[in-house]
Amino acid sequence: MRKLTFALAVLASLGGAALVQPASAAPAMPGAVAAPDAVTQVRVTPMERRMMHRRMERRMMHHRMHRRMERRMMHHRMHRRMHRM
Secondary structure: OHHHHHHHHHHHHHHHHHHOOOOOOOOOOOOOOOOOOOOOOOOOOHHHHHHHHHHHHHHHHHHHHHHHHHHHHHHHHHHHHHHHO
């Protein structure tokens, strides 16, 4: 969780850095030479990709487990109500 949050924060800061303009009172001149945008590519190693994939699988399994449990409990309650009648 922390690694994903950190990665998102880094990407957001890199994306936001391109939008930041220098704090100047002078209006931007059309003839002025602008500095090239700094674009940094972040490569994901195969190990990191595998870890991310496995984490996603774990989360999906956890989600499925909860959904299955909720369905079973709902089914169980429905049967109990039917037998009370």
